[in-house]
Amino acid sequence: MTGAIPKLLKLSAGGLPVAWIDWQRAVCLYMEDKVLWEAGEQEIVIRGGINRATGQQTLFNMSSIIAVNDRSRIWESGGTFALTRRRLYARDRGLCLYCGTHLSESSMTMDHVKPRAQRGHHCWENVVSSCRACNQKKGCRTPEAASMPLLAVPYAPNVAEMLILSGRHVMTDQMDYLERFLDLNKVA
Numbered sequence: 599m600t601g602a603i604p605k606l607l608k609l610s611a612g613g614l615p616v617a618w619i620d621w622q623r624a625v626c627l628y629m630e631d632k633v634l635w636e637a638g639e640q641e642i643v644i645r646g647g648i649n650r651a652t653g654q655q656t657l658f659n660m661s662s663i664i665a666v667n668d669r670s671r672i673w674e675s676g677g678t679f680a681l682t683r684r685r686l687y688a689r690d691r692g693l694c695l696y697c698g699t700h701l702s703e704s705s706m707t708m709d710h711v712k713p714r715a716q717r718g719h720h721c722w723e724n725v726v727s728s729c730r731a732c733n734q735k736k737g738c739r740t741p742e743a744a745s746m747p748l749l750a751v752p753y754a755p756n757v758a759e760m761l762i763l764s765g766r767h768v769m770t771d772q773m774d775y776l777e778r779f780l781d782l783n784k785v786a
């Protein structure tokens with residue numbers, strides 16, 4: 599099971615999903631009595647050492663979804679994570695949004711749909727992942743001026759969607775929980 603232990607979905611005290619945390623961090627939260635409540639239907643079981651007296655292996659059971667006092671207030675401040683390369687790559691499914699080529703994360707470039715030179719903003723709605731060739735071909739032009747239509751309209755994914763997109767080994771109950779928040783785009 600090593601290497602494939604799923605992450606826990608962390609919720610704010612109010613039940614809003616805020617982050618993935620690894621099991622080591624979660625064990626600390628349990629030990630420090632910081633888990634307010636559990637919302638998972640599934641469990642993540644960590645196997646410890648063998649107890650010498652009993653010969654039994656110690657097990658640590660955690661809920662796949664836990665609520666803690668979280669101070670990020672990310673939902674209150676717009677419900678969207680800051681734009682980063684990695685998150686952009688996840689949002690655009692690793693594709694160049696001009697030619698549809700599948701990119702590796704290292705070969706992806708961030709293209710400003712409305713170029714920075716034309717005062718285009720560096721924000722989710724104005725940035726797409728692009729291959730180097732398309733980025734160079736487009737240059738300092740808009741997609742219209744360059745006759746390079748976008749394959750999808752860039753948008754700001756909400757926290758729940760980004761957690762789905764960036765999650766690995768997402769458990770079914772975690773997915774169900776996150777899907778309930780997909781419609782809450784831009785609560786602000």
Ligand SMILES: [Zn+2]
Nearest residue numbers: 694697729732
């Ligand atoms: Zn391309």
